[in-house]
Amino acid sequence: MLINLKSYMKNIYYGFLLLLSTIIMFACNDDLRELNKGEEPLALTISDAVDSLSEANVSENGITFNWTTGTNSGTSAAISYMLEIAPSGSNFVDAYYVDLGQDIYKLSYTEEQLNDILLDELLATPAKEAQFEARITATVANDNVEPQTSTTTFTVKPYEPVTKTLYLVGNATPNGWDVDNATAMTRTDNGVFSWTGRLTKGNFKFITTLGSMLPSYNRDESSSSNALIYRNDVDDPDEQYTVDSTNTYTVSVNLLNLTTTIKASKDVVAPYSMIYFVGSFTDWNFIEMTPDPLSSFIFRYGAVLNWNNGGEFKFGTASGSWNNMYHPTEASASYTSTSVQQDDEGDYKWVLTEAQ
Numbered sequence: 001m002l003i004n005l006k007s008y009m010k011n012i013y014y015g016f017l018l019l020l021s022t023i024i025m026f027a028c029n030d031d032l033r034e035l036n037k038g039e040e041p042l043a044l045t046i047s048d049a050v051d052s053l054s055e056a057n058v059s060e061n062g063i064t065f066n067w068t069t070g071t072n073s074g075t076s077a078a079i080s081y082m083l084e085i086a087p088s089g090s091n092f093v094d095a096y097y098v099d100l101g102q103d104i105y106k107l108s109y110t111e112e113q114l115n116d117i118l119l120d121e122l123l124a125t126p127a128k129e130a131q132f133e134a135r136i137t138a139t140v141a142n143d144n145v146e147p148q149t150s151t152t153t154f155t156v157k158p159y160e161p162v163t164k165t166l167y168l169v170g171n172a173t174p175n176g177w178d179v180d181n182a183t184a185m186t187r188t189d190n191g192v193f194s195w196t197g198r199l200t201k202g203n204f205k206f207i208t209t210l211g212s213m214l215p216s217y218n219r220d221e222s223s224s225s226n227a228l229i230y231r232n233d234v235d236d237p238d239e240q241y242t243v244d245s246t247n248t249y250t251v252s253v254n255l256l257n258l259t260t261t262i263k264a265s266k267d268v269v270a271p272y273s274m275i276y277f278v279g280s281f282t283d284w285n286f287i288e289m290t291p292d293p294l295s296s297f298i299f300r301y302g303a304v305l306n307w308n309n310g311g312e313f314k315f316g317t318a319s320g321s322w323n324n325m326y327h328p329t330e331a332s333a334s335y336t337s338t339s340v341q342q343d344d345e346g347d348y349k350w351v352l353t354e355a356q
Helices: 005-028 111-121
Strands: 044-047 061-067 079-087 096-102 106-110 130-140 148-156 167-169 186-189 192-199 202-207 216-219 228-231 241-243 247-254 259-264 276-279 290-292 295-300 312-316 326-328 340-342
Touching (some): 061 148
Antiparallel strands (some): 044 061, 061 106, 079 096, 079 130, 130 148, 167 202, 192 247, 202 216, 290 295, 312 326
């Protein structure tokens, strides 16, 4: 018996190509075909649901939706799913929805994700419990099989998210009461802010938006600790935090538990790096004094004084500025007086005469 080996191998090769083409054809249509799903009804259930959402648990699971496969009525056609969420009684008008595709039977949201959906998409009211409906729709890729739906309800209370920006404002802060240039704090975690810098004697509070005094976070006058209270109306109490002495401070704020911590540096530093001698001796020009190398609180000035112009003087904290000056507590105080105040009330000066 004679066998044409070349022809035999060629037939095997073409047979293999035919089989491979068939496999590829079925693979390409796999997204439209599934196994028989039986006749089990589509059913939606909820697990791990949180009744009251909290910003302190933003990454924790807030709710999980689970559903059965539904049926494709023995057609082997693929089934796709869509989940909708809406306020109860709305008939799913303007519902939040997500197309899930095939082979997905569970969907979870964190507390932050669910809160965002309820507030931003469904316009829920923060801190108010409300009931919502969820509906799963199974659509079969066969026109002879009707879509299937299953609905369930859940009740939840969303939260009002805290601000993502926070600023220091007040006469104790570097930029004073200028709300357009308030001192920004650093956001270190969700709802947590920190700032380190120099505060002078005075008051301050916290604002959330540049250019606006409201809303703000103020000292809770009903608490003896450094508790915060949210202020959103001009008629609300406007209690502020007080700084008793100039120093470098670290201010920490937690808006989730409404607390603040204010810690002064152990190394006390002077509020100004330069002090200016100014008076009739200098023709009211601001003259820099010499800082002491061993203490940031000591400044010296040595020069021949011009007696022709009189003998009044005081001390400035910024060149050319008549604000925040150091001066005696009474008018025409003797140059030996050590009673000093720093404010813009009363144009008092020390007096030094030639006889002295």
